[in-house]
Amino acid sequence: MTLPFKIQADAGPARQARIHTAHGDVETPAFMPVGTAGTVKAVPQDILEDLGAQIILGNTYHLYLRPGHELVRKMGGLHKFMSWERALLTDSGGFQVFSLSELRKVKEEGVSFRSHLDGTSHLFTPERSMEIQIALGADIVMAFDECMEHPAERERARASMEMTLRWAKRSKDYFEAHKHECPWGDRVIGRSENQNPNHKGHEGTQKERIVDNAQPRAVVPRELATPLPRPPALFGIVQGGMYADLRRESAERTVELDFPGYAIGGLSVGESRAKTMDMIAAVLEILPKDKPRYVMGVGYPEEIVQYAAMGVDMMDCVLPTRAARHGLLFTSEGRINIKNARYAQDQGPADPKCACRVCSRYTRAYLRHLFVSAEPLAGVLNTVHNLAFYLDTMRSVRHAITLGDLSGILSGGVSLT
Numbered sequence: 001m002t003l004p005f006k007i008q009a010d011a012g013p014a015r016q017a018r019i020h021t022a023h024g025d026v027e028t029p030a031f032m033p034v035g036t037a038g039t040v041k042a043v044p045q046d047i048l049e050d051l052g053a054q055i056i057l058g059n060t061y062h063l064y065l066r067p068g069h070e071l072v073r074k075m076g077g078l079h080k081f082m083s084w085e086r087a088l089l090t091d092s093g094g095f096q097v098f099s100l101s102e103l104r105k106v107k108e109e110g111v112s113f114r115s116h117l118d119g120t121s122h123l124f125t126p127e128r129s130m131e132i133q134i135a136l137g138a139d140i141v142m143a144f145d146e147c148m149e150h151p152a153e154r155e156r157a158r159a160s161m162e163m164t165l166r167w168a169k170r171s172k173d174y175f176e177a178h179k180h181e182c183p184w185g186d187r188v189i190g191r192s193e194n195q196n197p198n199h200k201g202h203e204g205t206q207k208e209r210i211v212d213n214a215q216p217r218a219v220v221p222r223e224l225a226t227p228l229p230r231p232p233a234l235f236g237i238v239q240g241g242m243y244a245d246l247r248r249e250s251a252e253r254t255v256e257l258d259f260p261g262y263a264i265g266g267l268s269v270g271e272s273r274a275k276t277m278d279m280i281a282a283v284l285e286i287l288p289k290d291k292p293r294y295v296m297g298v299g300y301p302e303e304i305v306q307y308a309a310m311g312v313d314m315m316d317c318v319l320p321t322r323a324a325r326h327g328l329l330f331t332s333e334g335r336i337n338i339k340n341a342r343y344a345q346d347q348g349p350a351d352p353k354c355a356c357r358v359c360s361r362y363t364r365a366y367l368r369h370l371f372v373s374a375e376p377l378a379g380v381l382n383t384v385h386n387l388a389f390y391l392d393t394m395r396s397v398r399h400a401i402t403l404g405d406l407s408g409i410l411s412g413g414v415s416l417t
């Protein structure tokens, strides 16, 4: 086992669990802020820690193009490069290749594309994506999948699903052969447990490491010849477009490949919310209950609560951060657009029920002034509040699961639009 996942409580299909990574524990259901280019835009790492983020995303496509994965490897991996000691997940790069790059061409081998930055030509294959993600050193690595256009005809969706399965096998083969090359191994070994705040209080951490990582590596110097830390884990991705039977088949065949966690990709691409839920429900029936399940790229606050209630453990989305930079705030009273003139003299906080550092200190009037003046602080404060709202929402969901009752939070504990 490379990624211990311990279910601590459940409420119907929802579960409250803990994922144990080499960079600390992640309490689930978890919302993961997106740190595209080695930064959650506008938010310093110490504030992310204060907000309670236990895991964030890095984007393979962006980091590969700039500053380059080999540079990040030389800097000790993404954790060290960006000074983030908690858990990291990297996507496969596929989604951005399909959404950002130009002149992309999909073949069995992989996807050739031109950089959106400078037009240079590149090729992503499953093996290349694994090589890049291992160099970046994420705790959780994603298999390389095809992100299909939407809508798609059934035969097209099937063909894409089949290729994603072949790519999943190639991803796994390369990953298993190379996962011990991740750059953070020696750094974690080289310091004592109590230097890493994420490992405090987790009895058994050291013991589990020894059990899981008994395999020695030749390059470890004699003075560091202790057992290796936990290697990264690779998640498979279920595809299948908007066809429930293809989704189920994709789930069954991805599970046959035996990953320590599973993601559901290709959703929230323009389909109705009811369709998204149908696809998630179809796949959750198949995925093993004792492994983490991750729905990629969702969603609004009320959606992530709903999916957690269905038994989803991990979610990520650019929405809270991107919307913040456009002046859209998520609050217990619904969404507000801070640039609206009605807030010009509003002495209240962004969200009267939020205890975040922004709502504790600043008025809506000031936030509006910053935004309409195009002050950089506007993006910072708006993003901090929105992330606080999302992370607090998931904290409330976890608490409700431990109490065995999600009905309150599903029926309005989180404000809808």
Ligand SMILES: [Zn+2]
Pocket: 350, 351, 354, 355, 356, 357, 358, 359, 360, 384, 385, 386, 388, 389
């Ligand atoms: Zn707030």
